[in-house]
Amino acid sequence: MEEITNSQTVRDYIVNMQKFHPDKAIEKLRPLAKKIGRLLGKMHAGKVIHGDLTTSNMLLRGDPENLDIVMIDFGLSFSEGLPEDKGVDLYVFERALLSTHPNTEELFTEVMESYRQENGEEAQEVIGKLDEVRMRGRKRTMVG
């Protein structure tokens, strides 16, 4: 894989935004969340499951007003069209986002909003699967 130069991770970008703009962080991060959703929607429409979606596995490069997202670390990725696999992919990202970055629920909502727009008809089914996987996750936590 090529080395992506002049890049920073989405993780660092969010951490810095929350640190330096505590009151406006969500508003400032909204365009990024939209872009991530669009990219994930496109990947899933093309049957690419990443397998390890975290904010450290997304790099940003380009000018700050128009950042390009580059996904890396495809070691766990596979090609599959099943809504279940896509739902799990999104669930992994939701857990990673919320556990790494406090108070980002709204950003995940924004991600899903543009995912839905990008992935059209199929998105509804994938979101249904995402809900199922969330429920399973919760049950597991309750049983301990």
Ligand SMILES: Nc1ncnc2c1ncn2[C@@H]1O[C@H](COP(=O)(O)OP(=O)(O)O)[C@@H](O)[C@H]1O
């Ligand atoms: N192709 C790349 N270009 C630039 N930086 C990279 C690249 N691949 C990895 N990195 C940097 O290294 C970090 C860890 O890489 P990654 O492949 O995600 O390994 P792991 O998740 O196993 O630690 C990334 O978060 C990023 O900062």
Ligand SMILES: [Mg+2]
């Ligand atoms: Mg990684």
